[in-house]
């Protein structure tokens with residue numbers, strides 16, 4: 001189901017409904033007219049007037065994840081989502097900012113808003129250690145989500161009930177999908193173990209190696225239990241750019257003798273493991289899940305930010321989104337644009353009349369997948385009128401994933 005696109009009313013409001021036609025609740029690309037050329041939140045040197053486009057006072061955003069091992073919660077090969085919290089620049093924070101938006105029906109808001117895939121994902125990866133999923137989501141939304149200035153009702157005009165919450169949950173999940181803590185640690189040889197111990201430095205270095213910045217780690221006793229990734233924000237939380245920063249303060253873990261206890265329970269099925277990031281090759285036997293018939297292909301950069309789309313010839317640009325027609329084929333699907341069929345040839349993605357035999361793709365958790373891998377890459381991130389070529393794999397400077405967005 002495709003909800004009517006939201007119309008955002010900031011102080012610099014423009015109606016961008018036409019550009020959004022065909023985007024569903026989960027494709028948050030270009031939903032606002034907020035520029036991302038200004039200062040990031042907490043990095044401004046003068047007061048910013050339009051708080052629909054500048055996050056304040058909660059401009060120090062932290063995304064927190066759990067490693068819940070006792071009781072074990074969520075897949076045994078993934079950390080799970082705690083939330084996204086808008087702290088003030090000095091670390092203080094507001095909470096429960098708008099009792100009129102204390103929603104009690106997050107699951108139905110998401111499913112009625114066309115975000116059923118998001119809801120399913122949350123049932124696996126956004127879990128409380130006690131109580132119901134619904135209560136936990138209500139708590140996170142009301143306590144933290146309603147404090148985001150860029151999600152205030154005055155910034156959003158939409159016929160969809162709870163559009164503000166849909167934006168919040170969408171953004172948190174998209175961010176989480178790129179912050180694959182379990183994989184970051186695995187790749188540094190740090191595995192859950194009931195006997196081994198690690199130093200805090202080993203853990204933070206492993207994450208920093210993949211993410212680029214220093215996270216904060218919290219422990220229960222001597223066991224890892226939570227990680228916090230900090231960001232400032234350019235533009236709106238709906239579609240702005242999250243700018244990673246080092247954790248402004250350390251968590252409460254000791255520096256040595258840390259445990260990373262195994263979770264009991266099943267690993268996530270590969271097709272939905274949020275390991276589908278730029279540098280992680282996802283290998284699956286049957287990755288083709290249900291895909292829409294018409295879609296935009298939205299690029300997600302290594303920072304987890306949705307930035308532009310693929311154009312009709314297959315180039316990546318921030319100018320516009322082409323409509324891709326998806327046709328089921330044996331073991332996957334093919335892509336076609338108004339220019340012609342799409343292929344991967346010599347590692348380069350393109351579409352046009354030169355293509356005689358369409359390449360078969362699959363999808364992994366909504367990401368375009370080529371030969372079992374969700375990794376795509378380019379020489380640069382486009383801006384302005386630039387159009388850049390997209391390659392398969394990760395051999396070029398910019399790692400991206402491509403989200404199939406109905």
Ligand SMILES: *[C@@H]1O[C@H](CO)[C@@H](O)[C@H](O)[C@H]1NC(C)=O
Pocket residue numbers: 044045046047048049056
């Ligand atoms: C940054 O902008 C916010 C929102 O307008 C304002 O409250 C804050 O004082 C500004 N910071 C600086 C250093 O001017």
Ligand SMILES: *[C@@H]1O[C@H](CO)[C@@H](O)[C@H](O)[C@H]1NC(C)=O
Pocket residue numbers: 096099102103104138142
């Ligand atoms: C918010 O809703 C919850 C029920 O989900 C209720 O327990 C709580 O008292 C409400 N709080 C406010 C401030 O409205």
Ligand SMILES: *[C@@H]1O[C@H](CO)[C@@H](O)[C@H](O)[C@H]1NC(C)=O
Pocket residue numbers: 064217218226227228250251252
């Ligand atoms: C981690 O521990 C610090 C220090 O006790 C605390 O201030 C912070 O709120 C904790 N973080 C989380 C995500 O619970």
Ligand SMILES: *[C@@H]1O[C@H](CO)[C@@H](O)[C@H](O)[C@H]1NC(C)=O
Pocket residue numbers: 178179210211212244277278279301302303304
């Ligand atoms: C997203 O993931 C990639 C690789 O896994 C990492 O290098 C990058 O820093 C991440 N970005 C953010 C903002 O988490």
